[in-house]
Amino acid sequence: MKLFYMPGACSLAPHIALCEAGLPFDLVQVDRSKKTSTGEDYLTINVKGAVPAVKLDDGQVLTEAAVIQQYIADKAPAKKLAPAAGTPERYRLQEWLNYIASELHKGIGQLFNPAMPDDYRDTVKKGLAAKQFAHLEKSLAGREYLLGDFTVADGYLFTVLNWTKFHKIDLSAFPNITAFMTRVAARPAVKAAMTAEGLLKAA
Structure with a gap:
């Protein structure tokens, strides 16, 4: 899993969630010109241009902090970072x-x-x-x-x-x-x- 972030932006929320969950992930920084620290054009990853975005191991990309937060919590249910779905x-x-x-x-x-x-x-x-x-x-x-x-x-x-x-x-x-x-x-x-x-x- 890769987390695309800008320091202190709302992408800090999933960064915190990943640390709380203890899940393995790579950090990829995005600058104001929409270039990543790995040299990619961020707009090819997230056409909306905003952080956060999470690239999953199967290549899918999730965006929007509120959604990513729940995804991370559901990947580590034992950490109880979110109540069970449907409750x-x-x-x-x-x-x-x-x-x-x-x-x-x-x-x-x-x-x-x-x-x-x-x-x-x-x-x-x-x-x-x-x-x-x-x-x-x-x-x-x-x-x-x-x-x-x-x-x-x-x-x-x-x-x-x-x-x-x-x-x-x-x-x-x-x-x-x-x-x-x-x-x-x-x-x-x-x-x-x-x-x-x-x-x-x-x-």
């Missing part, structure tokens, strides 16, 4: 993965647009705090992770919320979120993935 808990996982993708990933991700006017940027940040962050804060009350135990949804949430540092979004008003971020960051698999991407210094 009510699995649908709760999918509910969170879709919420993270549509509300948080897109919400925070749009701030990377350098052409966004400052006044609109401030409006987006205020909207995130009032709606999405407030919802997360309530949802994490009294629990360590989104579904109680760590799942692939937590790795995805951590990855997206980690972008708040880049955009200078202060999360101190949300103690449950900040505790969650500290908790996930301390996991060995998360440290391993972030170190491999150059986001943390090697110990």
Whole structure:
């Protein structure tokens, strides 16, 4: 299996999941010009041009973080990174993965647009705090992770919320979120993935 990634991008989520799952994989970095570290044109691998993408051993390519997260979890069922397919808990996982993708990933991700006017940027940040962050804060009350135990949804949430540092979004008003971020960051698999991407210094 090959994971195509950009350091710190949403591809960090499946990178974390692969480390948590203990599955063998190769990392292939993609640069801004859509060239891979192995010299390939990334658009021939994923025509959408975005990371992550996972190339399976049979040559098939999976894209979209929420889907890849579930694939990885299902390849290592003993790690319990996702509830069993068909259970009510699995649908709760999918509910969170879709919420993270549509509300948080897109919400925070749009701030990377350098052409966004400052006044609109401030409006987006205020909207995130009032709606999405407030919802997360309530949802994490009294629990360590989104579904109680760590799942692939937590790795995805951590990855997206980690972008708040880049955009200078202060999360101190949300103690449950900040505790969650500290908790996930301390996991060995998360440290391993972030170190491999150059986001943390090697110990």
